[in-house]
Amino acid sequence: MLDTILAANPDIKRLQSRCARGLFRAGISANVATILAATAGVASGIAFATAHTAFAIAALIISAAFDALDGTIARECAAVSPLGGVLDLSADRVVEACVIVGIAWRDPALYFSALILVATWYVNITIFLAVGAALEGPSRKLIEYPPGILERTEAILFFIVLGVVEATPILRTIGPLLCYAMAALEIVTGIQRLLFGVRMLRAN
Numbered sequence: 001m002l003d004t005i006l007a008a009n010p011d012i013k014r015l016q017s018r019c020a021r022g023l024f025r026a027g028i029s030a031n032v033a034t035i036l037a038a039t040a041g042v043a044s045g046i047a048f049a050t051a052h053t054a055f056a057i058a059a060l061i062i063s064a065a066f067d068a069l070d071g072t073i074a075r076e077c078a079a080v081s082p083l084g085g086v087l088d089l090s091a092d093r094v095v096e097a098c099v100i101v102g103i104a105w106r107d108p109a110l111y112f113s114a115l116i117l118v119a120t121w122y123v124n125i126t127i128f129l130a131v132g133a134a135l136e137g138p139s140r141k142l143i144e145y146p147p148g149i150l151e152r153t154e155a156i157l158f159f160i161v162l163g164v165v166e167a168t169p170i171l172r173t174i175g176p177l178l179c180y181a182m183a184a185l186e187i188v189t190g191i192q193r194l195l196f197g198v199r200m201l202r203a204n
Contacts, residue, residue: 001148001149001150001151001154002151002153002154002157003151003152003153004151006153016068016069016072017072017076019069019072020069020072020073020076020077021073021076021077023069023073024073024077024078028073029073029078030070030071030073030074030077030078030084031070031083031084031087033066033067033069033070033073034066034067034070034084034087034088034091035087035091036062036063036066037062037063037064037065037066037067037070037091037095038063038091038094038095039063040059040060040062040063040066041059041060041063041091041094041095041096041098041099042094042095042098043059044056044057044059044060044063044095044098044099044102044159045095045097045098045099045100045101045102045103046098046102047059047102048099048102048103048105048163048166049101049102049103049105049106051106051167053163053164053166053167056099056102056163057160057163057164060099060156060159060160060163061156063095064152064153064156067088067091067092067095067152070084070088071084071088092152093125096121096155097118099159100114100117100118100159101114103159103162103163103166106166107166107172107175109172109173109175109176110166110175110176110179112176113175113176113177113179113180113183114179116179116180116183117179117180117182117183117186119183120183120186120187120190121186123186123187123190124150124186124187124189124190124193127190127193127194127197128190128193130197131193131194131196131197131200134197134201135197135200135201148188148189148190148192148193149185149188149189149192150182150185150186150189154185158178158182161178162175162178162179165178
C-alpha cells in the first residue's frame with residue numbers, strides 16, 4: 001500500500017530519479033545496486049542476531065534505499081532486463097529471510113510465530129509470481145502485481161518495529177503478537193492478489 005502511495009507522489013519520484021541518476025554517474029548500475037541492497041540486508045540480519053540493533057536498522061534502511069533505486073536506475077539510465085528483475089526479486093527474498101531469522105535468533109519465544117509468518121510469505125510470493133506470470137504482457141517490470149495491504153515498505157517498517165521490540169526486554173512479550181498480526185495481513189494481501197488474478201483472467 002505504501003509503495004503505491006509513495007510511487008504516486010511527484011516529489012518523491014523526482015527525488016528518486018535524481019538519486020538514481022547520481023548513483024549511475026558514480027558507476028553504480030542497477031544490478032550493482034541490487035547486490036548492495038542484498039549485502040546490506042544480510043548484514044542487517046547478522047546485526048540483529050548479534051544484538052547490534054541500531055546498526056541492523058541502519059543497514060536495513062540502506063538496503064531498502066538501494067532496493068528502491070535499482071529499478072529506477074534500470075528504467076531511466078540504462079535498460080530494463082529480465083536478469084535484473086530476477087536478481088531484484090531474489091535479493092528481496094534473501095534480505096527478508098536473513099532479517100526475520102536474525103531478529104528471531106536470540107528469542108525462542110518468537111520461533112513459532114516467525115515460522116507462521118514465513119509460511120504466509122511463502123504462500124503470498126507464490127500467488128504473486130503465479131498471477132504475474134499468468135497476466136504477463138508488455139511491461140517495464142519483470143512481474144506486475146496489484147497493490148495490496150502489504151508491500152515492500154510495510155515489510156521494512158515491520159522489521160524495524162519488531163527489531164526494536166525484541167531489543168527492549170519490557171516489550172519483548174508482544175513480539176509474537178506482531179508476527180501473528182503481520183501474518184494475518186499477509187493472508188489478506190494474498191487473497192487480494194489472488195482475487196485480482198481471477199478477475200483479470202476471467203475477463204481475458
